[in-house]
Amino acid sequence: MELDFERCYRAVDSRDQRFDGWFYTGVTSTGIYCRPSCPAITPKRKNVRFFPSAAAAQGIGLRACRRCRPDAAPGSPLWDVRADVVGRAMRLIADGVVDRDGVPGLASRLGYTERHLHRMLSAEMGAGPLALARAQRAQTARILIETTGLPMAEIAFAAGFGSIRQFNDTLREVYASAPSDLRTARGRQQAPTGAGTIALRLAYRPPLHAQALLDFLAVRALPGVDEVRDGTYHRGLRLPHGTGQVALTPADGHVAATLRLADLRDLAPAVARCRRLLDLDADPAAIDATLAADPALAPAVAAEPGIRVPRAVDGFEMAVRAIIGQQVSVTAAQKSLTRLLQTPTPTPTPTPDRVDHEVIADGVGVSRQQPHDHPGAGGPGAGGGGSGAGGLRGFLGAEELLALPDSGFGMPAARRETLRGLARAVVDGSLDLAAGVDREDAVRRLLALPGIGPWTANYLAMRAFGDPDVLLSTDLAVRRGAAALGLPDTPTTLDGYAERWRPWRSYATIRLWRAA
Incomplete structure (x- = not known):
């Protein structure tokens, strides 16, 4: 991706926060890279370079600014909404696919060879998939180092590094400090949260109409899965290595996220899914400017700036919700979904003892290690059957839905068979509902399933796949x-x-x- 030097320099010169995450400013005379809004830099033109990603800046030997923390900026809205291969790759990398399956797994998901994928990402992002995943690992590791008392070996494993040496070398290169020096420089204090929690600040570009998000989620909340209480959205999560829970509280300039994870390796995927759920990487200034140009929408935009599209943490869950919601009211759909979730399902296999951790990102914290049976523990298949602390659990998985008896559906037989057809397609791999899916291909595959029409497929394109340009005109x-x-x-x-x-x-x- 080519960056216009003059436009980028003007944004840096004016400390424009709207461009945080769009690009990164490298200052060759100091050897650091920053957010465009960083107050610590007044660079001369000859010393400035602009980069489309933090990984690209790291690739030429620049280290992250310790004041503005550019690797914790809001994500780029460009990669969040783009439907091409690079946009899909960035979403999958953020979800931890490279850490779990390597570059071959990422390339396979996208349908390209590793070599061609590396070429495309390098051209657009200034770095290949390994470097992009490495930058994300470094950020995760820094959070855990600076805010917990975990042993470095455990942090390296949780952040996705393959060895202690790789962990040490990466952090020295990215932050110009040894891991132990990062911990000493930051210092730690007692965290205000209980055992087993990870508390993060999720940045966004203002404005954010938080009440609209909470209103939307509250009316569609399901007992035991999610709820809105006292201005906070709570829900259970199904994650690659286990289960978890999150509490999301919108605040001024950030959303406070309190996570409880069965496995710390799920930290980065959990953060990516929470950001996606609340549409935190959107560019509300650009969106509102376009919609406000229509006199019919202008008063609403002025009265409620920063409206986001509530999205999804689980594509299969959103597909089930959409199918049950076809041609019925939200209230009727909630009743059917509640009955579905309350039908007994096979009990998931217990997982080994876990370790509790407390983490405060962009704040302070400690680690309190206590072996225990994590109440939300379970493998990727754990969901409707197992509940976490507070009674919240992830939604049913496809295998669990297929195991339900007819009596558990409480709906017409045709709709029941549509749900089973969807679940079978997910289980056999013929339908992918993940964030990095090819949207057009996924819509075609959905429409090929009996009982799924254009409204359902387009609703999923908007909420599960993140398509910013869907109008449900028949709704x-x-x-x-x-x-x-x-x-x-x-x-x-x-x-x-x-x-x-x-x-x-x-x-x-x-x-x-x-x-x-």
Whole structure:
């Protein structure tokens, strides 16, 4: 990706926070790289280089600024919404695919050879998949080093490094400090949270209309899976190495995330999924500017800036919710989903004792190690059957849904068989519902399943796959919202009118729902 020097330099010169995560500023005279908004730099033009990723800056020997912490900036909205191979690769890397399956696994998921994938990522990001994954590991390790008392060997394993030597070498190169020096420089204090928690600050680009997100999630919450309470969204998680729970509390400039994980290797995937759920890597200034150009939407945008698209932590869960929600009210769908979840499922196999950890990122904390049976423990298949602390658990997995008896569905036989067809496709690998999926291919495969029509496939494209440009023009609530704003309210006429909202029609859909 080519970066326009003059535009980037103006953003740096004005300390414009809107560009944090879009690019990184390297200062060759000091050997550091920063966020565009870093207050510590006033670089001369001849000493400045701009990079599309932190990994690219690290690749020429620059270290991360200790003041602005550029590796903890909001993610790039460009890679968050792009549907091409590079965008998909960035989402999969953030979800930890390289750490779990290596570059061959990433390339296989994307349908390209390793060599061609490396070439594409290097051209766009200035670094290959290994370097991009390495930058993420370094950030995870820094958080654990600076805020816990964990042994360095355990941190290296949790962050995804293959050896202690690789861990030490990477941190010396990225931060110009030995791991022990990072810990000494930061210092530690007693964390305010209980045992078994990891507390993080998830940055976003303001504005964020937090209440709209909480309202949307609250009305669709399922007993035992998720809930909104006292301004905080709580839910259970199904993660690659086990289960977990998260509490997300919107605050000024960040979302406070308190995670409880059965396995610390799931830290990076859990963070990526929480960011995706709340659409924290969006660029609200660009979105709102486009929608506010329409006089019909301008008052709503002015009254409620920063509306996001509530997305998903689990593609299969969102698909089940969408199928059950076809042509019924939200209340009726919740009743059917609740019955489905309350049907007994096989008990997951217990996991070995775990270690409790307390972590405060961008803050302080300690580690309190106590072997115990983690209440949310379980492998990737653990979900509907096992519950975590507080009674929250992940949604049903595909295998668990297939094991349910007919009586557990509480819905017409055709819809029950649609759900089973979906689950079979996920289990046999013919349907991928992960964040890095090819959106167009996934929609085609969904439409090929009996009982799934355009509304369901497009709803999943918007919420599970992160497509920013979906208009659900046949949706009754969308049409009511359009009518309330004086807009055309038939599918054909609304589709035509909505061309002016491209490429942000998913965000217009949320606003029309609110108008209804």
